[in-house]
Amino acid sequence: MTVYDVLVIGGGPGGLAAAISAKKNGADVLLLEREARLGGILKQCIHDGFGLLRFGEKLSGPEYAGRFEDEFHSRSIAYEVQTFVTAILKKKDGFLVRAVNRQGVQEYRTKTLILATGCRERTAKQVAIHGTRPAGIFTAGCAQHFVNLMGQMPAKRCVILGSGDIGLIMARRLTLEGAKVLGVYEVKPEPSGLTRNLIQCLEDYDIPLYLSRTVTRVFGTERLTGVETMRVDEEMRPIPGTKERISCDTLILSVGLIPENEIAEELGVPLDPKTKGPVCDNRFMTMTEGVFSCGNAMHVNDLVDYVSESGEIAGAAAAAYTRADRRLISLKTDDSMLYLVPQRLDLSGGCGGLTLYFRSRESLTEGTLLISVDGREVFRKNYRNLKPPEMERLTLDTSGFGLTEQSGVRLSIVKGGDRV
């Protein structure tokens, strides 16, 4: 049986970039994808705006994926589609991956694994809305699948709950296809999507955005007939006397994404409660030897360009992987950050280039990122317009930080700019 150097699970932007990068670095690579076509969620993201950082162009999702697929095929990387991984067993010298496809049950052996399994949408059951269970309640991604891949319209009059980017994109998409979008309701006092999407998806089409207001009940037996909305207080509790009933046939939920890590959990890979993805080192290897993570499985990104970048880092690292003791130190944060990736830094084998991804907990017009080692400041950077929905990325040369295994590294964001 062939023993691959790197087996990538997932053929979306993270997995494609990881496989290409691993192959470029001399590895024997196999990629498994459960759907019939490569490209992952990008297949249904027909709007433009992808690849501005990487290609300097506003591509649609399928175009962005297509460029990676072309390179993937030109490098003759082995892959299987419609192949679903059912179990992974740890072996002495790697992993045994069991999968099922139309040819039956398959087994593959590999030295390393890259989990590029993406993320899943939170569903109606996870946001606890009262009422009946009629047809007409969709997650935004599900509605997007109907419209953009199947060519079916799921809505005529619709309400959107949650101001995540997919919800905003779908507000515009459904409007363009002739539906009436009555409003986007956001329980938080601030929108959770990118600012540019608030402008080009809502403002451009006069779709109202209601902040600190949520859907509390749905009505209808066969099909949704309406929803009830209420204002909420600072603790997101509904305020009595603010009920409003809206008649509509569709409720679309854009209430958050969660990294998909079922396989990781079965392997015993520790997850970070903040990102809900695996705890990783600077090469995006998880705390389980030989298991790497990238893209939205590691943390939910807002730009695909970063998904590809993390795939490339993980792919190159998996190709170069040799079982050696890591010398890990923690990168600690405080409440000023929603999360920080990676969570660990491996001091073995040099740690010159470090790519960090983080989100500020608060919206700050001016903020400063401070990095300290044992209480001594080693790095600072000023930021304008830090916002929780907009992830920041930074590459750092840590070689001058004087790091040892005993070092306490701390990252935090403080309000204000130069004079902090």
Add this chain to the structure above:
Amino acid sequence: MRKLTCITCPNGCALMAEQTDGEIRVSGNRCSRGVDFAVSELTHPMRTISGTMRTVFPELPVAPVRVSAEIPKERIFDVMHEISRMEIKTRMRRGDVVIANVLGLGADVIVTGDMMSSKKP
């Protein structure tokens, strides 16, 4: 004085645009594209638009399309109407033009996904 959010890139700069005697002064931009955006927004707002076009292929009932260049914002629904009237009858590659110079606006409607069959090449 008009407050604008630049939609050119994900930075989403908060712009202030002031129009005095036909001259437009812009602040808050982090690059020159912000000035272009603000001037365009105050004179003739332009947008890009994406959609899907019906096909004759059962396993691929619609194909993703977009305009190849910006079109006037007020013509978005006209372009959407043109896209909805057409049907794709041959398998196309991404970048192929399905409507050249749509409504004379100087932009083509192009297919953005490869319409190959789902079988492995």
